[in-house]
Amino acid sequence: MAKYLVDVNLPYYFSFWNSDEFIHLRDINDEMKDEEVWEFAKSNNLTIISKDSDFSNRIIVSNPPPKVIHIKIGNVSLKELYRICSLLWQDIMKMNQDYKLVNVFRDRIEGIK
Secondary structure (H helix, E strand, C coil): CCCEEECCCCCCCCHHHCCCCEEEHHHCCCCCCHHHHHHHHHHCCCEEEECCHHHHHHHHCCCCCCEEEEECCCCCCHHHHHHHHHHHHHHHHHHHHHCCEEEECCCCEEEEC
16 A cells, blocks of 8 residues: 655656655556646545655645655756665655655755654
8 A cells, every 4th residue: 555655856766755655646647737636636635755845835734645855856857866765765665654754965864743
């Protein structure tokens, strides 16, 4: 059963989200507007994983579901994005349990309740 919704602005094939717990927006409808993505995640109790600040801005004034993991690494190569995320992924998953928003930076992770 899916727990996470990976936004279209993130790569489709990253090993750490290649399981039944993750669904990529491309597999649903990659033309959904942010509001539709939000409502889909909310109705299915999914955490949105995105580089889009619209979701993290919205969760600040909302209560889950959905939760949001905001990858705030900026423009880097896919290889570098994978390297950074894979180093932090276990900690990101742990923080996602307790926080409605997890911000992922190059050098740190922060959670907001």
